[in-house]
Amino acid sequence: MTGNEELNELVYKWFMDACARLVTVSGPLIQTKAKKYAEELGLTEFKASNGWLESFLTRHNIVFKKQGGERGEVNPTTVAKWLDQIPSLCEGYSPEDIFNMDETGLFYRESSRSTFYTKGEDCAGGKRAKERITVALCASMTGEKLKPVVIGKARKPRCFGSISVDKLPVKYYSNKTAWMHSWCFEDWVKSLDQKMRAANRHILLFVDNAPVHPNITLRNVKLLFFPKNCTSVFQPMDAGIIQTLKLKYRKRQLAHVLSEMDRNSSQTGPEILKV
Incomplete structure (x- = not known):
């Protein structure tokens, strides 16, 4: 098994575990976890690019479910x-x-x-x-x-x-x-x-x-x-200002989710976010 194949397998196992634990999984979360695995495997040139993410999702038949929002009317x-x-x-x-x-x-x-x-x-x-x-x-x-x-x-x-x-x-x-x-x-x-x-x-x-x-x-x-x-x-x-603030907050939240998942293998997504 090549380095990237091993990496992909680890990421997929992590993904399945995250789904089973009701963790909300976004693209950046998958890419962040992939980078951590790459560091552990010594894959210094791996970048977890958007192209890699799309390939990973397609290979494992993973899709994204999105909810709509609301818009007001302006005169x-x-x-x-x-x-x-x-x-x-x-x-x-x-x-x-x-x-x-x-x-x-x-x-x-x-x-x-x-x-x-x-x-x-x-x-x-x-x-x-x-x-x-x-x-x-x-x-x-x-x-x-x-x-x-x-x-x-x-x-x-x-x-x-x-x-x-x-x-x-x-x-x-x-x-x-x-x-x-x-x-x-x-x-x-x-x-x-x-x-x-x-x-x-x-x-x-x-x-x-x-x-x-x-x-x-x-x-x-x-x-x-x-x-x-x-x-x-x-x-x-x-x-874009408020959105940027929330994105920065969510980025820190992603790091917290990954850290807690590694620390406690029995916690579910909702439990992790309460810590």
């Missing part, structure tokens, strides 16, 4: 009018002083709802994890990033240990739903106003037109609200 007239107004709305502000903020929900114990599986076999999974947090990101046109906001349910989650909430690299809030509330937004934007006042800066902050974003008057931060139901068109954070 084109509203879009056109708003685009015409943007230059005048931003007048007097340099690009480094024009910011955008948006929130997203993160089901941090959830994996992809799509998975590779052997064609003809059952594609049932385990119970979906529902634990979520809210993450809010804010950045300027020139790439200046402000400290992210994270909203959880617990006032001080056990995972924080002895770390003080004030020492975290994020601004942390908590409430029963782990959602953005108007008091959270108001506290955050007022602290941002104080920060800009200390730096002698005046900034323009674009946010969604949502009930949890109250229109309050500030000294150094001017709030500007996007038109209703137009987030998918106007929201810069939805143009």
